[in-house]
Every structure is written in C-alpha cells, then in structure tokens.
Amino acid sequence: MAKFKSLIVGAKFEVASRKTACKHDKKHVITKGEFRLSVKNSTQGESYYCISCAK
Ligand SMILES: [Zn+2]
Numbered sequence: 194m195a196k197f198k199s200l201i202v203g204a205k206f207e208v209a210s211r212k213t214a215c216k217h218d219k220k221h222v223i224t225k226g227e228f229r230l231s232v233k234n235s236t237q238g239e240s241y242y243c244i245s246c247a248k
Pocket residue numbers: 215216217218221242243244245246
C-alpha cells in the first residue's frame with residue numbers, strides 16, 4: 194500500500210479538454226466538457242478515469 198501510494202504524484206478532478214478513454218475500461222468514453230479524474234503517476238505519466246470508476 195505504501196509503495197503504491199508513493200507512485201501517485203497527484204490526483205485531481207478536472208474538466209476534459211478533449212475526448213479521452215477511461216484508463217480502467219477503454220469502453221468508458223469521457224467526452225469533452227465532462228469531469229474526469231486525472232492521476233499523475235511517476236512511471237506512466239498522466240491517466241484519466243471516468244467519474245464512475247473514480248468513485
Ligand atoms: Zn471508467
């Protein structure tokens with residue numbers, strides 16, 4: 194758990210500036226203007242999750 198936590202640099206909710214796919218399930222599409230969870234990770238960069246996966 195501590196190791197996992199250290200990989201996450203920061204997570205925030207933001208409004209999608211373009212259409213993106215949810216990192217958890219590619220079938221989840223986040224359309225422009227919708228809220229998404231943006232997670233910064235030291236190894237993979239930035240990933241996006243739809244609201245239902247972020248809960
Ligand atoms: Zn999702």
